[in-house]
Amino acid sequence: MTLPSLPGHALTELGRTGGSSETLALLARDQDTRRLLILRAVLDGAGEARTCSAGAARRLREDWALLEEAEGATANPRGRATATAGSSSPSGPSGPSVRTGLLHPLLGPWAQRILRGLGSASAADPERQRDLATDLDHFSAVAAALAARAGIPFAVRLTAHAGTLVLPSFGALRTDEPESTPVDAVHRSGRLTLRRPGAADVVVHLEGGVGAWADSRAWTPAYALPGLLADSPPIPLDDLDPYRTVHGGPHYYGLSGPVTLDDAERKRWLQAWSGTATALRLGGAGRLTEAAALLRCLVPLAVPPGDSADGRAHGSCSATRQEAFGAVLSSTPPNAMSFAATLVHELQHAKLAVAGTMVTLHHSDGRARHFAPWRPEPRPYDGLLQGAYAHLGLADYFQHRALGEGDPARRDTAWGQFARYHEQVAAALPALVGSDDLTARGRQFVEVMVDTHERMGDIAVPRAHAVRAREYVRAARRLWVQRHAVDVRRSRE
Structure with missing residues (x-):
């Protein structure tokens, strides 16, 4: 099985914060191929790992055989030429229903956790063995669900x-x-x-x-929400999967924990979701097609606490996980406009994460030393690149919103958002462009980002918003220098 390559024109499209349908399909195909290779590695590794008992390895093979039977049923509904448990195909099951299930985003974190468990040197650790057995039990449930879906x-x-x-x-x-x-x-x-x-x-x-x-x-x-487009499949709102956030703890980079929704919360999700397609389209036609191409499931998070007089939770948070391509984690969106921006932000992260696995963009170390006006702490180069790319996408989104909005109040709000994101990216670009750690492909990507940022600036912004955005970034930089300048200077010595 061969991983696809990322041609130069596709990298340029991504640098402009977009991506044609062909480029988006290329990103998805890369991640799908990697998923099937990882699952095959799990199957092969279970028979050799000291942490995996003979019984657990045998059960995994039986689960795989059930999947292959389901693959045969979906690929050959009349029963012709079904696959066998001894198939040596490196890709494993690939029938429509089976493949869709195996490519479900939340099976990615499970597979990565299994590989870590199989590779553990602590074979005699009873706790690790129990954890691995529990994780493998989940695959039995996956296999049963997919086989039932296939009618086996x-x-x-x-x-x-x-x-x-x-x-x-x-x-x-x-x-x-x-x-x-x-x-x-x-x-x-x-x-x-x-x-x-x-x-x-x-x-x-x-x-x-x-x-x-x-x-x-x-x-x-x-539970699932309607597809974004008329011909799109439903989007699972997955509040059940045990691997929907990092296993072993509720928090993930400061996020709130996972939540199981009640009927009222599901209704709030549906209300916000019902207008999200329209809100995405207002930010440029490509934003809606991008979300329809890349988004495969939503994972609800608890609403984090916010600063409010009544003490109730009013905050928001969202994230993507590199091992769970296609999933966006989010607290309950307050409205469609807000959630559309969340999707733009998170899908920018997802696109860049995939591009970074397909081509090497830089060779920087992981030292946190760069100023990013959207974060209070120093950022490593890769984190700065990810943040700048996400904010550049948001600037593009809100500029489209401002230019196409007929309502004066909403137009003014969109210009304010654009001005802040555009100014924040301007503060990050010098460090990105000036790095000696960029590869040739990475420099191509960053220079396209610079060109995109400059073209956005050719359109005049209401002066009050431009001034407020500059002052906001200047204040953030002053505060950052007061807190971190000494530590950053030491890290460079």
Whole structure:
């Protein structure tokens, strides 16, 4: 399996903060190929790792065989030439339903965690072995869900951990048992029966797309939002997957923790989401097509606390994870306009992260020494590049909004946002361009960013907004120098 290359014209498109449909498809294909290679590495590594018991490795092979059967069913609906468990194909299962499931963003963090567990030198550590066994149990649930989606009849034993068994794209069974609980799963003709000791059977009725229903309080169906475009698939709003944030702790670079939504929160998500496509289109036609091409799932986070008189949570946060391509993590969006900007910001990060895996942009070390007006602490070069690229995308988005907005108040707000983001990027570009650590491809990319920034500046901004933006950045720089100048000077010595 060959990883795609990133041609010069595609890198130029990305440097302009956009990307044609061909370039966006290229980024997705790179990540999809890497995902399948990682999953194959998990399968191969389980048979050799000292941390993986013979029983766990055997179960993983059985799960893979079930996936290959499901692949054969989706690729050959009349039963012709199904794959076998002994297939030596490096890509593994690739039927439509199976591939979609294996490329689900949140299986990426699971696969990376498994590889770290398999590569651990602490083979005799019982805790590590238990963690690895628990992680491998999740793949059994993935295989069962994808096989059921493909219409394969089966009877397998799954395991619920910490009171929950998640079946990706279907939902979750709540056992309310703190210890690991065996769950027998039997699928026949679109009905998935879940049996566990001392409890009534839960019969799950499968549906197309995302979600499945059951007449049981123990079952929580998965939830999805409508596709951004008329022909787009639904976007999972995944508040169930156990790997949706960094495993072992609720926080990820200062984010709030994951949250399971109640009906009221799902309604708030739907209200904001319903206007997001329109809001994206106002920021340039490419923003909507970009989101439709790259966004595969949303992960809700708890609303972080904010400064408010009533003491309630009013803040917001969002992120992407490099190992979870296609996922955007976000607290409940207050409205469609705000969430559209969040998607622009996070998808800029996602695009640059993929480009950076396809080509080497720089050879800088990880020392945090650069001023970034959007962060209070010094940033490493790569962090500065990521932040400047995301803010350049936001400047482009709000400039389009300002130029196309008919309402004076909203137009004024958009110009204010543009002026601040544009000025912030201006403060970061000298350090980016002046670095000797840039590769030839990296210099091409950064110089296109500079050209894009200059072209944005050719359009006059209302003077009051331009002045406020300059003063904002100057104040941020003064405060940063007071706090960090000595530490940065020492790091260079």
